[in-house]
Amino acid sequence: MKAKRYIRYLIPSSLFGTQRTKKIVNVNPTVQTHRQDAKESFLTVYDYNEEGFTEDKLQTVEDSFRFLDNQHISWINVEGLIKADVEKMAAHFGIHPLIAEDILSISQRPKMDEVEGIFYCLLNMLYFNKEHGCVETEQISIVLGNKFIITFQEDPERDVFNPIREKLRMHYSKLRQRGADYLCYSMLDIIVDNYFLVMEGLGEKIEEVEEEVIRNTNTLALAKITQLRKELIILKRNIAPVRDMITSIIRSESELLDERTIKYFKDVYDHIVQAHDLCENYRDVMVSMQDLYINNVNLRMNEVMKVMAIVTCLLAPATVIGGIFGMNFQEIPLLHNHIGFWVAVGAMLLIPVWMLRMFRKRGWF
CATH class of the missing domain: 1.20.58 (Methane Monooxygenase Hydroxylase; Chain G, domain 1)
Structure with a gap:
């Protein structure tokens, strides 16, 4: 296992992460990239109100149509995106084609839109891969309508919403007492809070590289500094737009957002500002580390x-x-x-x- 870990440093492109650079930097929004359909799509519905809660796994997209006007709060979670299924759901739930196009897009900038009575948020869930020391992203779309929320995820095997599911299963949880807008806040809040876990993992990696630079100044240490700076680019690219997105939500006058819930979104805004400041601090540390490497040389x-x-x-x-x-x-x-x-x-x-x-x-x- 250790041999496999160091073999990649014998390949120049792997040493300096040039392939990673192309993936991070070369994003052209004017080019329409076509998403490949997932092999399989999984639909789960969490239907609840103050008195009851049901959790169902659906076999087809059509099975979700009955949750549009059932007077309960319904969270429909779609894991694995298939274009035909997304378009069917968009047509039935009144989701504008432009929003459906954003759901199926790739490498979109985090944003918020409000079109024809539908509140739409697009952002990325972040994960830290400890084995490769890199930040991984998964695009998620949150569609808020009248008494329903639909979430579209790329990866059916992981997300950060398990604490929300546990709260929904609790009979007297605050989540069950509030509307769909509060569920939307809870999702955004847990996604933003997970950013801190990613930065914590990246921070540990930065400390290891800093110690290595102080002890032994060599080409391998420079390569690690370069890779970490690229991961910070991913962090900043995903965190900075979310701050603007939350600001737009707070300023929104949508009827779908209860005035009582706005103060909770302000709390999310405080968290994302703190995450953005921490990201800037990490960037300063990496710049100082690179200067330290040059000074040592x-x-x-x-x-x-x-x-x-x-x-x-x-x-x-x-x-x-x-x-x-x-x-x-x-x-x-x-x-x-x-x-x-x-x-x-x-x-x-x-x-x-x-x-x-x-x-x-x-x-x-």
């Missing part, structure tokens, strides 16, 4: 140059003395004296020793 280079300069200075007296006695003159002091060789060698040794002492005294090394 320069410091190591300076140390090498200092040693080479000292060695050059120490060899300079021997070079000068050897050059003097190697000149082609007839008369040179001590040239024909039997102790001349030893005087020259002694000078070659004593002068560098004296130079070393002076360098040490001046604090040059």
Whole structure:
């Protein structure tokens, strides 16, 4: 397992994450990307009011149509998107075709729309993959109508809504006492709160890389810094628009939003602002870490140059003395004296020793 973890660093494209860069940066909203239909779609309905609660798994999309006007609050959760099924539900529940198009879109910017009595929120659920050290996204669409909510998810195997399901199963929970708008708030709140868990995992990764940069400055550490900065781009791209989305909800005058619920959305706004500030702090840490890496490289280079300069200075007296006695003159002091060789060698040794002492005294090394 450890060998597999480090093999990828032998491939240059994996080392510097160039494929990840293309996935993060190269997003062109003017190009219509076609989503491939999921192999299978799962529909679950949570129908409730103050007195009762039912949870049903539906076999077909048509089975959900009866929950449109049943005087209860209905949450229809669609896991796995199939274009034909989404269009059928949009036609029956009065969802505008533009909203249906956004539901089926890929790599959309988080946003909020209100079209023909339907309140629509699109954002991403974030997950931190500890094995690969990367942030994964899953687009989710929340459609709020009169006494119903429909959520469209890409991945049928994971989401962050289990705490909401548990509260709905509780007889006296606050969620059961309020309307569909409060359920919408609960969904947005738990998605935003999960952002902090993702940033916590990413923060641990940043601490590990920071320690590695301090201990050992090498190309691998630079590659990890680059990868973490790319993950922060994903975080910022998903968190910053959500702040604007929540602001639009608070300012909305939709009849679907109870005035009592607006204060709860303000609480979500406080959380997303805090998440955005934390994301900016992480970005500053990564910039400082990159500067630390560059400073360490320069410091190591300076140390090498200092040693080479000292060695050059120490060899300079021997070079000068050897050059003097190697000149082609007839008369040179001590040239024909039997102790001349030893005087020259002694000078070659004593002068560098004296130079070393002076360098040490001046604090040059």
